[in-house]
Amino acid sequence: MNAPADVSGSQTVFGYTNRLSVLPGEEVSLHVSCEGPVTYQACVVQLHHGFDGSAGPGFLETVVPTRVDGVYPGYTYRCQPGSYVEIDDPSGLTSNPDGFLIRAAIFPTLPRNDRSGTLGAYRISQSSVAFQGQHQSVLGTWDSATKTGWALTLEDGYPTFMWSEGGEPRTVRVATGVTSHHWYELVVETPAGRGSVSLTCTPIPHGMNRVAPAADGLHPEEVRAEATGAWAVSAMPLRIGALAALSEERLVASAAFNGKIGGVSIRRQAEGSAWIARWHFGRSGRADGLLLSSVLDESPNGLHGRCYNGPVRGVTGPTFQGVVEDFRTAPDQFDAIHFHDDDIEDARWPIAITFDVPVDMQSGVYAFRLTADGVDHHVPFFVGKGSRRNDVALLFPTGTYLAYANDRIAFEADSMEMLLGHTPIVHAEDLVLQDHLEFGRSCYEIHNDGSGVVFSSFKRPLITMQPRYRASFMSEGTWGLPADLSITHWLETAGCDFDAITDQDLDREGFELISNYRVVITGSHPEYMTRTELDALEEFTARGGRLMYLGGNGFYATTSYDPDSPHVVEIRRADGGTRPHQSPFAERRHVTSGESAGLWRNKGKAPERLVGVGMSAQGFDRCTYYERLEDSFDARAAFIFEGVGPDERLGDFGIIGGGAAGSEIDFYNPVLGTPPGTLVLATSGPLSDTYLLVAEELYEQLPGLGGTEQPSVRSDVVYGALDSGGGFFSVGSIAWTGSLAYNAYENNIARVTTNVLRRFRDPEPLK
Amino acid sequence: MTRTATDRAAELLATFARRSAARMQSEFTERVVELHDVDPLRVMDDGANRVLRILRSQPISGKHLIYCMGPDGPWSLARVTHGAPGNLVILPETFDDYEDAMRAVFRARRAHFLESLAHTGTEDHSSHRNEGS
Numbered sequence: 022m023n024a025p026a027d028v029s030g031s032q033t034v035f036g037y038t039n040r041l042s043v044l045p046g047e048e049v050s051l052h053v054s055c056e057g058p059v060t061y062q063a064c065v066v067q068l069h070h071g072f073d074g075s076a077g078p079g080f081l082e083t084v085v086p087t088r089v090d091g092v093y094p095g096y097t098y099r100c101q102p103g104s105y106v107e108i109d110d111p112s113g114l115t116s117n118p119d120g121f122l123i124r125a126a127i128f129p130t131l132p133r134n135d136r137s138g139t140l141g142a143y144r145i146s147q148s149s150v151a152f153q154g155q156h157q158s159v160l161g162t163w164d165s166a167t168k169t170g171w172a173l174t175l176e177d178g179y180p181t182f183m184w185s186e187g188g189e190p191r192t193v194r195v196a197t198g199v200t201s202h203h204w205y206e207l208v209v210e211t212p213a214g215r216g217s218v219s220l221t222c223t224p225i226p227h228g229m230n231r232v233a234p235a236a237d238g239l240h241p242e243e244v245r246a247e248a249t250g251a252w253a254v255s256a257m258p259l260r261i262g263a264l265a266a267l268s269e270e271r272l273v274a275s276a277a278f279n280g281k282i283g284g285v286s287i288r289r290q291a292e293g294s295a296w297i298a299r300w301h302f303g304r305s306g307r308a309d310g311l312l313l314s315s316v317l318d319e320s321p322n323g324l325h326g327r328c329y330n331g332p333v334r335g336v337t338g339p340t341f342q343g344v345v346e347d348f349r350t351a352p353d354q355f356d357a358i359h360f361h362d363d364d365i366e367d368a369r370w371p372i373a374i375t376f377d378v379p380v381d382m383q384s385g386v387y388a389f390r391l392t393a394d395g396v397d398h399h400v401p402f403f404v405g406k407g408s409r410r411n412d413v414a415l416l417f418p419t420g421t422y423l424a425y426a427n428d429r430i431a432f433e434a435d436s437m438e439m440l441l442g443h444t445p446i447v448h449a450e451d452l453v454l455q456d457h458l459e460f461g462r463s464c465y466e467i468h469n470d471g472s473g474v475v476f477s478s479f480k481r482p483l484i485t486m487q488p489r490y491r492a493s494f495m496s497e498g499t500w501g502l503p504a505d506l507s508i509t510h511w512l513e514t515a516g517c518d519f520d521a522i523t524d525q526d527l528d529r530e531g532f533e534l535i536s537n538y539r540v541v542i543t544g545s546h547p548e549y550m551t552r553t554e555l556d557a558l559e560e561f562t563a564r565g566g567r568l569m570y571l572g573g574n575g576f577y578a579t580t581s582y583d584p585d586s587p588h589v590v591e592i593r594r595a596d597g598g599t600r601p602h603q604s605p606f607a608e609r610r611h612v613t614s615g616e617s618a619g620l621w622r623n624k625g626k627a628p629e630r631l632v633g634v635g636m637s638a639q640g641f642d643r644c645t646y647y648e649r650l651e652d653s654f655d656a657r658a659a660f661i662f663e664g665v666g667p668d669e670r671l672g673d674f675g676i677i678g679g680g681a682a683g684s685e686i687d688f689y690n691p692v693l694g695t696p697p698g699t700l701v702l703a704t705s706g707p708l709s710d711t712y713l714l715v716a717e718e719l720y721e722q723l724p725g726l727g728g729t730e731q732p733s734v735r736s737d738v739v740y741g742a743l744d745s746g747g748g749f750f751s752v753g754s755i756a757w758t759g760s761l762a763y764n765a766y767e768n769n770i771a772r773v774t775t776n777v778l779r780r781f782r783d784p785e786p787l788k
Numbered sequence: 789m790t791r792t793a794t795d796r797a798a799e800l801l802a803t804f805a806r807r808s809a810a811r812m813q814s815e816f817t818e819r820v821v822e823l824h825d826v827d828p829l830r831v832m833d834d835g836a837n838r839v840l841r842i843l844r845s846q847p848i849s850g851k852h853l854i855y856c857m858g859p860d861g862p863w864s865l866a867r868v869t870h871g872a873p874g875n876l877v878i879l880p881e882t883f884d885d886y887e888d889a890m891r892a893v894f895r896a897r898r899a900h901f902l903e904s905l906a907h908t909g910t911e912d913h914s915s916h917r918n919e920g921s
Contacts, residue, residue: 073859080859137794146847149875431853432868432875438844438851443829444893446854446863446886452874489859496829497856497886642829678829709830710837729832 032453034061034095034393035460035482037368040588041419042403042523046380049402051389052480053373055095061393063374064090068386068401070510070762071488071503076676077762078510080489085387089376095393098269098371100459100481103277104332104364105263106316108298110324115259115298116162117252118171118184120213120291125159125173126225126339128204128281128357130470132157132178135201140471141602143434148469150363150458157362158276159207160261160285162254165275170255172264173209173220174276175199180222182209185253193246195222200239202231204339206284213291214250219243228343229605259324261285261300262332262360271369274330279470283338283357286320296320303338303348303355310349312612313585316358331366331476331589333359335612337605346607349615359608361468365461366589367480378404384411384520386502386509388488399488401502406520412539412782413519415508418572420524420549420580422501423477423590426485428463429454431493442642442711445493454484464592465601473602475593494641495684498677498759505544507758508571512542514766515775517782524554528582532557538566540781545572545758546685549580549592552616555626562631562747567781570751571758571774573736574636574685576621576628581614595619598717599636620717622693630694633739634687634753640712640728644683644756645705646673647738652700657788658740660780661702661750665769671703671738672770677759681770682706686736687753699741705754708734740777746786750777808842815839816901821894828890843897852893854886863889865896 036053043049055061066082073080084090108115134152139145154175161172163183171184178198184191199205204225211218224239257265258272262282266275287297299320305312312334316326328334335348338357348355374389384406388399403417431437431445432455438444454460460482462474485492485501492500499507512519520538527534528551535541535557547570555576562568578598583589591613594600598620609618621627628635648670653662665671672681682705689701710727712734719726728734742748760770780787820836831837848868855866855878862882869877883889 075860138797144845147849147870149870151870433848435847435851436845437848439841442840442844444844444852444854444890446856446889447866447876448856452876455875456873491856493853709832710834 031394031396031449032398033057033396034391034398036373036389036391036398036400037480037482038389038400038402039480040402041479042405042521042526043378044405045378045382045407047378049376049378050372051374051376051400052368052370053093053391054098054100054370055393056097058095058393060092061095061391062092064390065376066388066390068388068488068506068509069513071506072499072676073489074497074676081510082390082488087376089374089389093373098368099273100365100368101268101273102330102363102365102459102461103263103274104328104330104360105274105277106261106326106328106332106358108259108261108324108326110259114322114324115287116254118211119250119252120289121209121211122288122290122294123173123209124206124284124286125282126204126206126284126357127159127199129175129178129199129201129279130472131279132175132199132201136471139435141467141473142600143430143440144436145430145434145467147433149429149432149455150469154279154362156276157278158260158262158264159278159282160259161264162257162259163264164255164257165264165266167255169253170257173207180205180207180220182218182220184211184218184248185255186249186251188253191246191248193218193220193244195220195242195244197242200237203237203239204230206339210290212248212250216248216250217245218248219245225339227339227341229337229341261326262358277362278360279362281336281338281357281359296322298322298324300326301352301356302334302358303352305352309615311615312348313583328358329366330364331478332361332364333475335610336608341607347610348612359472361470361472363462363469365459365481366476366478368482380408382407386417386506386521401486401488403521403523405522405526410537411518411520413512413517413542414522414535414538414540415512415519415542416527416544416547417505417521417523418544418547418549420590421544421546422486423479424464424549424592425501426463426477426479426483427454427460428465428485428492430465433466437494440641441494442640442709443496446491446497447493448491450484450487450490451493457482460484467602473594473604475604476589476591478589480588496641496678498756501546504546504755504758507761508542508544511761511766511771511774515778517778524550525582525587527554527557529587532560535561535566539784540567540569540778542569543572543575545755547572547575548577549590550576550621551580551582551614552626555621555631559631562743562749563745565745565747565786567747567787568632568749569777569781570632570749573687573753573755574639575687576631577636578620579611579616579618579624581611581616583613589613593618595623597623599715622717627693628687629690632749632751633689633695633699633741634737634751635690635693636715637686637688637718637736638708638712638714638728638734639685640708641684642678642709642711644675644678644680645708646680647671647682647703647705647736649703650701653702655700657742658700658702661740661773661776663776664772669769670706671773672757672760674763674768675756675760675770677756681757681760682736682754683708684755687751688733688735689737689739695739696741696743699739701737701739703738705736742787748787750781812839812842812901813905821898824894825891828887828894852896854889854893856886857882861886865889865892
C-alpha cells in the first residue's frame, strides 16, 4: 500500500492557440500562463498515438525541430470567467451619474447561494464552484480599488445603487431581496447636483416567471437617500453584467451577474430627459439578423457595446409575449442577454510564441508541448493539406471536442455513476481541472445558476484535449482526440498518408474542401455537425466520394460556429431527444446561425440518409463483439471480409470496454432514410441493460428499454454503394477505434477497416 | 418555524427513500454481492441491478470515485470532497486492477448499509449522503 501523492497541483503551465487548424505556410499563435515556475520549455511535436496503456502501441509523439524549441520565461495570467457587455464610450457620457435616469429589467437566476435540487439530465446537485455571487453588477462603472464610479447591483440579492462621493462609497438598497427567475424593473434616479437618489424595484408580471403573479407575493418597493452631488467618477468602462477590475494590466470581469438583463437605458434628466443610451439587445446590426458580439445603442450617441466571454443572446426579454420562437422575427421581445459568472470564451492571455508552419510540414496532428516542473501540457492543433494533397482526408470532430471540453460532470452529478453502470475513474488531469474551474465548462454541464451551457471555445486551456486524456466514463478507454489518434496511428501503420481537416474547416469551406478527396474518414464521435458540413458530406458521396464513418452517435445534433469568432461553437438543446439539459422555450434558436436547436433527425437530416445508421443507445459498462449477418456474404461485400473467417466474431477485444461494439452506438433504421441498397454486414453481440434506447426513439414511456429486451439497442455495421460510384462504410460504434491496434494490428477489426480503406481508395466505382 | 418548499421536497424524497430502503433490506442479498464480485461491469440480474442503481444514484457529495495513478494503474478509491485539492480526497489503499477498485467501492457501500441497519434497524436515506453509497 502506498499513499498516492497529491497530484492536483502538479500541472503548472497551460496554453491554448488562436486557431485549431492551420495550413502549411500559415501562422498559429500560442498563449501561455505559467503558475510558479520562472521558465518553461516549449517545442512542437507530431502526435501519432494517444492511449498510453500497455494494451496498445503506447503514447507516441515525435519532436519536430522548429524555431519554437527553447526555454521561455513563465508569466502568470488570470483566466477570469464572467460574461459582460462593455460599452464604447470615448466621451465619458456615462461616467458621471449626475441627473441620471437609469432603467434596467433583470431576471436574476442565482441572486443568493440557494440553488437547490438536481438539475439537468445527470441530476447535478452540487457545483464544484463555490458561490461567489454576493456582489452582482447589473451595470456600472464602479471601481472597487478606488471606490469611485457608480453601479446598479444586487448585494446579497438586494437591488442596490452605489455611487461615490469624494471617494467614499454610498449606497441605497431596497428592503426585500429579489426572487430568483422573476422579472423586475429597476429604476434609479439621481439628482442633478445635491438631492435625493431613488431606487425603485417593480416586479414585472411575465409569462416566463417561475411563479404566477397571483402566487408570487411580490410588491414594488422604493428607497431614497440624500446625495451631495459630489460624484467621484471612475476610470473604468461602463459594463453591463459585470464590473471591470484590473489584473496584470488587463481589465477582467468582477461582480459578474447571473441571469438576464434587458431594456437597459440611461437618460440625463437635466437635459430634457435626453437619451444618453438606449441599448437594444434583441436588435442585430447584421443583414441576417444574427445576434453575435456587437450590441447596439439606439440613442443618437451611438454608445455601442461588445459582448465578452460569451453571454447568451437570443433569449426572451421583459416584453416577451410567449408566442414567437425566433428572435429575428420579434427583436423587441428578445431584448435581453443572459449572463453567467462562469462564462469564459477567451482567456485573453498575451501571445507567448508565434509559429510559422513550414510550407513542407506534413499534414497531421501536432501540438505545442510545454514542460514545467517536469510535467507536460500539450496544446494540440491540426496542420491541413500541403502542396501535395493526399487522396484521403481524416475529418477530426473538433466540434465534439469542444462540446465535451473540460467536462467535469463526474464531480457534480448524482446520476453519473448510475448512467455509466460503474464508478467513474478519474485521473490527474481531472484534478487539475477541478483546481482550475476558471477554465470553464463543457456543453454537457449546467452553469452555476442551473441553466445549460450552450457555448464552448478553444481560446482557453482544454484539459480534455490532452492526447493521453481518459474520460472518467470510459473505464480507462479512449474518448475524443485520444480515440481519434487511434485512427491516425492505424493510417500511419497502414502506410496511408492523409490530410487532417477539422469540423471548423469543413463548415467554413463546405464541399470544396473535400471535393478532390477519394476518401473521407470520420473520427470516432462526430456528433456535432453544422448544416454546411452535412450538406458537404452528402454532396461528397453523391459525387462519387467514399465516406468511412468509424464512430458512433454521429451527425447528431445541430451545431453552429460564430461567423465572426470561429473559436466559438454554439449547441443549444431542444425539448426532445437525448440531451444533457434543455434550453427554455423560445431560447432554442442559435444566434450564430439562426438554426433551430435539436437533433438533425428531427430537421429532415437524419444521419441514416448519409451513413445508413443512426443513434440507438449508449452504455458505458462493457462493450461487445459483432457477429456477421447474411449481407456480409454478398459478393458486393466480399472485399470487406477478405481474410476474415465466416464464423469469426469481430472485435471481441479492445481498449474500450473490451469490444469494438459499444459506448455510443447506432443502428440500421431504414424508416429514417437508410439508402435502400445498403447491406447490413454485422450486428453487435449482447449488451447489458445499462444500454438504453435513446429518448428520440421513445414517444411514451415503455418498460423494457435496455439491451436485454429492446431489439433496437444494438450497433450495426453497414455498407452502401451509391449510383455515383461513391458510398459509405459505417461501424456505428464509438468503441470501434479502440480495437484497431489490438495485437499489433493483427486482428479482424483492423483487417476489415483496412480492406475498406484499400477498396475505397480505388477509383473503380463502388458496387 | 415556517416550512418551505425545500422542506416539503425533502420530506417527499425521504418518504421515497424510506420505501426504497425497506426494499433494499430484502433485495440487497448475498447473491447481489456474488454477482457484483464476479463482474462489476456486467451484472445481468434485474434485482441485483435495481440494488446497484440505488447505490449508484446517491448524492455526489462524499461519493466514491476511482482515481487512476498511471497508464496501467494502480487505482485508488477516492471521495468527492469539495474544498480539498482537486475536490477529491484520495484514499491510501491501491489496487492493481480497476475492477478490484470497483469491488472495493461496492464493499464499502455494503458495509455502510449493514452498519446502518445495525444502528437503526432500517436504512436511512439521509445517512447515505456522506457515505455516497
